[in-house]
Amino acid sequence: MTGRDRETPARSSAAREQSTDDRAAADHPGTATRTGEMEIWGKRVRCHPGIIVEKTLPFASILFILIITLVGRPAAAAALAVVFIAVVFINYRIWSRTTIQFDDTGVVVERDTIFKRKKTIPYSKVASVNINRGITNRLLGTSSLLININSGSGATVPEAVLTFEQDLAESIRSAILHRLYTHSEDQDDGDEPVEMPALFSPLDVILHGLFNVSTYQTLFGLFFLVYSVFQFYVSAGTDGGSTGAVVSFLIFAAMLVAPIVSQIFYYYNYRVYRRGDTIYLQHGLIRSYRTSFDVSRINAVRVKSTLAARLMHRSCIEAEVVGLASGKGQSLRPVLCLLKDDATQQTLLRELVPEFVYDRKPKKQPEGAARVLLIEAGAASLALALVMIYPSIYLYRRAMTATGIAGLTMPYILPVITISLILAIFYAVYVSYRITDLDLGDNLFSFVNGAVDRETVTMNYDRVQMVVTAKGPIARLFDVARSNIYLLSSIGGSSITSGYFHESDLNAIGEIVMERIASGDYDYRKNSL
């Protein structure tokens, strides 16, 4: 019922009676992989042996660091070396006893180690087949083939990750896509000249990396940077005391620098285009990623802009796509447009996903929502003030003895920060009330949310799996509620939340879904798993 094929507990008798040729192919994977996709079709093969290195390397690096720290203790280092050999052996055994068979109806991945399992992935249930190439893949000339199915909720990892030589992986992907999308194989050839709806320069990638990090994350990161600089300044000329500065700087690096650099590397050489009903996407500097998916797999489209991006009149587009897990988290919501000027973003939206463009007639939140938001802001402000009282008094007493600028500013810095934050909370509430809206179209509906980082989420009624409307004690007083919309396999069962509206307005979403099912407007063949 779920569309996810269950693993069978043991190898079937039919599999045991495989042909001699198949056994030979499995025993000599190098031969099979060199001779190309047609040679392996229908035969049982193994992954490229490079997968052993790929799986061992992360563990090896941890062990290497541990062994270095145990230089003076050879017995412990030897024990770790034994552990390392055991890991290599286990990965070798898993590789040697795992076979893959691409047949006419699906992919069969069979493992016969301590745990026997046989996983059958029918092509009819495959949602996407993607290529991932990390550093290890590049060194070994391989590619990882990520096969995703139309899985149920909670699907954050691919159904199968198979490593083959690069050319073979490409040809297998192409062959499976041919079965999925019924377009010719050469249409998926990345080398063929393609007219791009928009070009993304390295500057666009850098700007996306810099300004697509959430504003709150940026502010926290900058706070730790400022604190770090302050600590360095205070501890200058003293023998110690810079540990706090180093820790703060490391937090800043982890919270802000690392995500920015990671995004820049991840989206380097970004290309996106659409052919027929298929959207193609590729990017990546160190780890290259290629994917394609049918437009019918998109549940919702988000137009997003952080505060900084809005000041530059830039926004980006993300899609929620069924069955596009990469196991890396980032590509669960593929980006259809990096941060670009709003006009280009709108053009791309119309060219890539016109199915999610409609004439919006939004409804603003009712007055009751403003009161609820104000009470929530008041409660948050009170909590913040209570939390800050003691540290403020403590810092005031300590800093009163300081001289110079520190003596003048430090005693009052926490109260000033607290008051600023409270003002910011109330301003955010005002903006949130002003911009949040709800629009119920004929085929699509949308929410606009976010006081600081804004997003417009356009959803398809036919992808709604569940509607949960919630009314807290304060919301009940003012006759408003919020809804959580659970879409078809959107990231791990997460939901999309509306603003505060009258319950009847929110209930209309579920009623429209029901009406579409009853009237036949809903096409189950397009939307079922």
Add this chain to the structure above:
Amino acid sequence: MVLFTGQRGTGDAAPDPSSGAPGTGGYRRLNRRCMISIYINYGIWYAILLAICTFLATFSQNLSDPYYEIARLALLGVPAAVLVYVVVAPPVFYTRYRYRITDDRVEVRRGVLVIRHTLVPIERVHQVEITRGPIKNLLGLADVAITTAGGVATINYLELEEAERVAELLNKLIGEMLRERLQAPASSVTGSADE
């Protein structure tokens, strides 16, 4: 059309699958035994909370005066507030809990502080599962988990027999829907198919 609306409020009478209680809009209530189950469940969690508070109280004696005062207040206030909730919440939960199953949807209304209304179209149901923990097992209760491709909805604290009838009904409805689809000519469905 309301197909099945669970049991009557007291749980003493045999469940009538054909109708809900008058004036309830077809919604049905839980058996009173659900409160015992919730109290036992809350009791276990409250005992764990008290153990943690006792541990923290012992630890916080080493703190300096102002921190100790704050910790002492928190360690008294939090269990007291939770105790009020533990005592009051189960009857409120029982009173507010409503569910109904019609030929096209499952609806559940529930909540103590926050009242939630869950709507699941039958068309979206992928799997129906009856689950029972040890406490519910002792009391003859069970939950029905309704899995969709975007999340799971549950009808909690049903009597076991009723849970089985609810699951059976849902499976029947899904089965009928699938049979209708298999029999329907391809042309009757709008748009192109991808599966």
